[in-house]
Amino acid sequence: MSSYEDCVAQISVNETLTEQERTVQLVACIGGEVAGGVDTFFLVYSASLVFFMQAGFAMLCAGAVQKKNVQNTMLKNLLDACGAALGFYSVGYAFAYGGSYEGGKTTFIGNTNFFLMGVDDYVFWLFQFAFAATSATIVAGTLAERRQMAAYLCYSVMLSGFVYPVIVHAVWSYTGFLSPNNTSPLFGVGMIDFAGSGVVHMTGGITAFIAAQILGARKGRFYDDRGMKLKKPKSFPGHSIALQVSRYRTLAAESSRSCFLFQVMCPYCRSAQLTPIFCFPCYF
Numbered sequence: 267m268s269s270y271e272d273c274v275a276q277i278s279v280n281e282t283l284t285e286q287e288r289t290v291q292l293v294a295c296i297g298g299e300v301a302g303g304v305d306t307f308f309l310v311y312s313a314s315l316v317f318f319m320q321a322g323f324a325m326l327c328a329g330a331v332q333k334k335n336v337q338n339t340m341l342k343n344l345l346d347a348c349g350a351a352l353g354f355y356s357v358g359y360a361f362a363y364g365g366s367y368e369g370g371k372t373t374f375i376g377n378t379n380f381f382l383m384g385v386d387d388y389v390f391w392l393f394q395f396a397f398a399a400t401s402a403t404i405v406a407g408t409l410a411e412r413r414q415m416a417a418y419l420c421y422s423v424m425l426s427g428f429v430y431p432v433i434v435h436a437v438w439s440y441t442g443f444l445s446p447n448n449t450s451p452l453f454g455v456g457m458i459d460f461a462g463s464g465v466v467h468m469t470g471g472i473t474a475f476i477a478a479q480i481l482g483a484r485k486g487r488f489y490d491d492r493g494m495k496l497k498k499p500k501s502f503p504g505h506s507i508a509l510q511v512s513r514y515r516t517l518a519a520e521s522s523r524s525c526f527l528f529q530v531m532c533p534y535c536r537s538a539q540l541t542p543i544f545c546f547p548c549y550f
Contacts, residue, residue: 269299309389316396320347323403330504331410342418343406349422350399354431356381358398359391361431366439369449373441375432394434397466398426404470408478411502412485421477430469437465 273295277288324343328336350358357380364376379385402422409418436442437457446456459465488499 269296273299306389309393313393313396316400319400320403323406327407327410329506330407332502333505335411339410342415343403345419346403346406346422347399349419350402350426351395353423353427354395354398356427358427358431359394361428362394362434363439366441368440368447370441372443372448375435376439397462398430401430401466401470402426404467405474405477408474409481412481425473429473433465433469
């Protein structure tokens with residue numbers, strides 16, 4: 267049954283409506299159906315744009331490392347997405363948004379919807395997973411050429427399954443202590459992070475800084491094989507400038523496409539209250 271037929275069937279039940287009232291309700295019903303479809307489309311499209319940053323970071327890392335480590339680096343960028351999917355599907359989404367509802371009490375972390383049990387809006391999960399994977403892959407370049415495969419996979423699962431969701435819950439959920447949607451927001455206003463500059467990028471950046479501090483420099487960068495300090499630090503230049511530049515071209519191309527489509531679909535976005543959701547890819 268089409269949306270039009272479904273709306274006609276709903277309105278036909280009430281026989282007391284005048285012809286004009288039936289027409290008004292029919293238009294409102296069809297508009298609601300269309301708005302829901304447009305919401306879903308743009309949320310999936312925005313999620314694909316965010317997730318495509320994985321390709322950009324992979325090219326940047328591949329171009330910035332030595333030629334012998336390109337395959338290793340590319341595989342670890344792939345593991346970012348795999349580990350993030352496992353972590354965010356199993357417990358990450360639950361910690362971030364589980365048990366969060368408008369008007370609820372402030373909580374440190376979510377406590378329901380583990381393994382997406384009881385979740386109906388899978389499109390929203392996909393959108394949030396794309397951000398979780400992006401936060402994890404930010405660290406990849408910082409740890410290039412000096413981390414083990416198993417350890418890096420464990421890091422990806424841990425960041426997307428616990429560390430990142432705690433930040434998301436605090437800022438973006440209804441019951442987070444920093445959320446502006448909280449019944450008692452911090453300092454009366456809370457924290458507004460529209461495109462993830464703090465929740466996503468700062469989380470990844472701080473994690474990268476801590477990890478780099480723990481691992482230290484690449485072997486042979488400042489000390490020789492005997493542990494003696496080099497008079498002049500040894501340089502490890504990337505093997506491909508073209509790949510490094512391709513990363514920015516990829517992100518710029520995706521951003522320009524999204525902005526162009528937004529201009530074309532602007533009237534529909536406004537009718538569906540989707541302007542904030544779809545406009546954010548221009549941020550990157």
